[in-house]
Amino acid sequence: MVVKTELCSFSGLRIYPGHGIMYVRGDQKSFKFVSRKAKSLFTQRINPRKLSWTVLYRRATKKGTLEDAMKKKARKVTKATVKSVAGASLDIIKAKRNQKPEVRAAAREAALREVKERTKAKQAAKKAEAKKAPAAAKAAPAAKQSKAMAKAGGKAGKAGPGGKR
Structure with a gap:
């Protein structure tokens, strides 16, 4: 028995x-x-396309379609192709692949x-420079003070108790 339904x-x-409800304009x-409610x-x-429970919304947002499941099952498998890389020809790459693992590891x-x-070597050069730099700094006069430091008696930038910072 077939039941006649409407949409x-x-x-x-x-x-x-x-x-259902019949509405005549x-x-x-x-x-x-x-x-x-409808x-x-x-x-x-x-707009029924903005209400998530309507069929129009589900169609607009592609929910529950059987075609999507079919597409996922029948996706194409990409075949791996060997391509040359910039700076190395295909022959060089093949030769490296055919080398024994021991040779490659070595x-x-x-x-x-x-x-x-x-x-x-770089670190040793840096250490040598670092040793030379402090010796040069010690040789330079340590009495170089800014004018502000000399006036304040070596307390430039420090305010006393209750002073503004």
């Missing part, structure tokens, strides 16, 4: 026989609503050792 003019929901156009919102001119260790040696 709500506002929400798009199904209206079964014996249910002054220009003889009739509307069928699933509930008093009729009230229609007469207030509320080359990596040698490169790391070289980098560590460079950083140690």
Whole structure:
């Protein structure tokens, strides 16, 4: 047995026989609503696409569509392609790939050792400069004071008790 259902003019929901409200406008156009709530919102001119419970909202925001599930299942698998990198040709990359792991590991260790040696050399140079700098600072006269320091007796910028800062 097939039940003849109608659709709500506002929400798009199904209206079964014996249910719903019929509304006839002054220009003889009739509307069928699933509930008093739908009729009230229609007469207030509320947009059904902005109410999350309506079918129009669900269509506008693509909720509950079966096509999306089908698209997710049948997504294409991307095939990995070998491309050359700027600065290295395809032949060089293939040659490195075909090298034995031991050879690659040894080359990596040698490169790391070289980098560590460079950083140690830089740090040693910095330490040598740091040792030279304090000696030069001690040799310079320590009696250089600003005029404000000399006037205040070495207390420039410090206010006494109750003074403004």
